[in-house]
Amino acid sequence: MLDLKGQDILDGAQFSREQLEGIMRLAEDFRAQVREKKPLDLMRGLVMASLFFEPSTRTRLSFETAMHRLGGSVIGFASTEGTSVAKGETLVDTIRTVDQYADIIVMRHPQIGSAREAAAVAQAPVINGGDGAGQHPTQALLDLFTIRSECGGLDGRTIVLCGDLKNGRTVHAGVELYKHYACRLIFVAPEALKMPPAITERLRQLGVPVEETADLAEALPRADVLYMTRIQRERFADPAEYERLKDSYILTRAMLERLNPRLTVLHPLPRVNEIATDVDSLPNAAYFRQAQNGVYVRMALLALVAGRL
């Protein structure tokens, strides 16, 4: 039986395959219960602190929905404006204080390592909702859940990760989970935004089949899943290089229909223009379902770390 009571969720790499499967099954249960609009009382009387030192709609609203759906309460802030952080309080003092109020702390912070720093001083379990360019483990878990749910599992699947693989914390967190499964990975990125070689190397040493290419169209026909991410203009020193590359990574309905009509398409959202809106109505455009899955996965994590199962 999966027991995460009192544990921090900091990093995709902390989970075994067995733990991942336990979280996935629990999230499936919660999905079924929410779809029946069944009020849950598991977290009644408990308080989750939602500390967003950096803007986020999706992660924040999804965690808050998860806590409410479990019957719990939420305190917190959506930005540091109007908080004692703005008055110069250290992260550690803010966390130590909120730790006096809440049973669980969910946080997003612009600085790598901040969630780990918080976890070191808090008695309440800390869930990392994104620490700068560091980790974002709950996003990785909901991505895993979505692939599992859309494709019936990861074993034997080919997953294309496309976009800014150098800086994207979402894909870095993701591969830490995918490595537990018998899936093949294709990394599609322009040379300047390739997956860090250390990560690619480590995956290969673990026996994960990894290919690399800059050509999305070439990769798509062999894929079961496309995980699309945003290419961020500000990463490019040379604007002409940005202009040249960004267009190869705009997924359109025509491309999909021509190259792989059954491809499952994911995106952590928000998107800018890397997936054309004409893709949205395809049955295998799964990115809004993926957002919904975030609620179920976070319900599972909250209930697990609170020991309320």
Added chain:
Amino acid sequence: MLDLKGQDILDGAQFSREQLEGIMRLAEDFRAQVREKKPLDLMRGLVMASLFFEPSTRTRLSFETAMHRLGGSVIGFASTEGTSVAKGETLVDTIRTVDQYADIIVMRHPQIGSAREAAAVAQAPVINGGDGAGQHPTQALLDLFTIRSECGGLDGRTIVLCGDLKNGRTVHAGVELYKHYACRLIFVAPEALKMPPAITERLRQLGVPVEETADLAEALPRADVLYMTRIQRERFADPAEYERLKDSYILTRAMLERLNPRLTVLHPLPRVNEIATDVDSLPNAAYFRQAQNGVYVRMALLALVAGRL
């Protein structure tokens, strides 16, 4: 039996008189139950998204109170700062995402038509909490409820609408409801801020008796209800014209006592100076009760569109 399950509330004009009366009766029931401080469980387990793309204290707090009083939960934002809207996400993508989390979406947005645009993509019912200079149907419903409650009904009553009738979404939404009743309307506005002729014309074709004047003092003695609104300085090209007009539309206790001591006074609030504070303590100054009624009317709408009755 009134059934609005799953329906969007976008526009005052969408309701029949029968539906209006059903909403009013339900709001009366909720008023009685809230006044007894009776905890309600109708919406337990449900989540309302409160999306305020534009500032509002009253509408937001009133909707959130309504949801809490029904035993439900609330997620959302009070401004777009710190949301993915600020990161350039489209309205449609934001709505589609929040639709994955919430059972009901309440929104205010500066752009006319935005609520309808949201309703077109959301599966959850969308309630328009004000779309720029467009509609504000829940305000109109609470105004109707207040007149009904203060005067025992609208039939046979004379209602003065005063102030900026050209731009005021509150009065535009209101007349779409009043037209179902055998009441007389007097529009009091300076020439430059008159009710749009198309609206006045349509009301007359429907058989609603409508008078127009610029002189508030002349209209007051014949009225049962005065619906006061703010005249906004920025609408005037000529500041001298504004200076000349604004003073005729400051309601004072002395005016009321001289012209019509039993007049019921409404205002959507916030007011600036168009109702002197010495009016507040009169028994027929109903604008704070009107704010309270907003909770009961919104409780009725939330419970109806959620199908929880």
Added chain:
Amino acid sequence: MLDLKGQDILDGAQFSREQLEGIMRLAEDFRAQVREKKPLDLMRGLVMASLFFEPSTRTRLSFETAMHRLGGSVIGFASTEGTSVAKGETLVDTIRTVDQYADIIVMRHPQIGSAREAAAVAQAPVINGGDGAGQHPTQALLDLFTIRSECGGLDGRTIVLCGDLKNGRTVHAGVELYKHYACRLIFVAPEALKMPPAITERLRQLGVPVEETADLAEALPRADVLYMTRIQRERFADPAEYERLKDSYILTRAMLERLNPRLTVLHPLPRVNEIATDVDSLPNAAYFRQAQNGVYVRMALLALVAGRL
């Protein structure tokens, strides 16, 4: 039996010793129940408005936690941005409106007397969460609770209040409570930031033994409790004077171990540098427990003024 139903909490001076003891005992009960993670239903169906016209993390989150722990709901704002206050609504109109929605109003406002002004127009009980340089009664109550809890009572104890005693609303509110107990007070402040002579004089007339000094090291050996506050640079006309003084009021672990290892250390937080972080891990560094006590004391006040006991 302590009855505060419907009463406003505006000022530390409003309480008798008997009332203080009643609040303390109730807060102890709530502490025991929260520590058992026992869900409470006392405030189910009730709504607390949390109106922060001025930033605060601690007071706001602590009040909101308290209301949630009691099973109640919360509406409000964390800053006036995006509210009708920003549109020029008066405080009185905002309060009158929120009074239509909520069963209890908690407010922080930059202006002295604002909470009293609000209480005069609201039917709901108003709890002052800090009115500028005025009062902060719930902070004083939680400080009292902490001293009682850490030292087993106030009678016979010596309490050092250190820092900016001239401007600190926390210490001004505190002495209004300490005066009911047989404790000795030592005020430690630089000449320019001394406790206002009117307060010191009044305490002496009430028979409270009060000493004054500028030398913290001299006062510490005789103390049971040190209540540390921040010295604010902006209060000093002469920066050199600030530089000279601030260092005498930095409490370090070495100072404590040398002068009084058993001293209980309190601080209202946030701190800047007036308590070195090496003090934090000492068993008698009580300032984070003090923050936690704020939840229990506020639970007691909320339940009392709501008449839900």
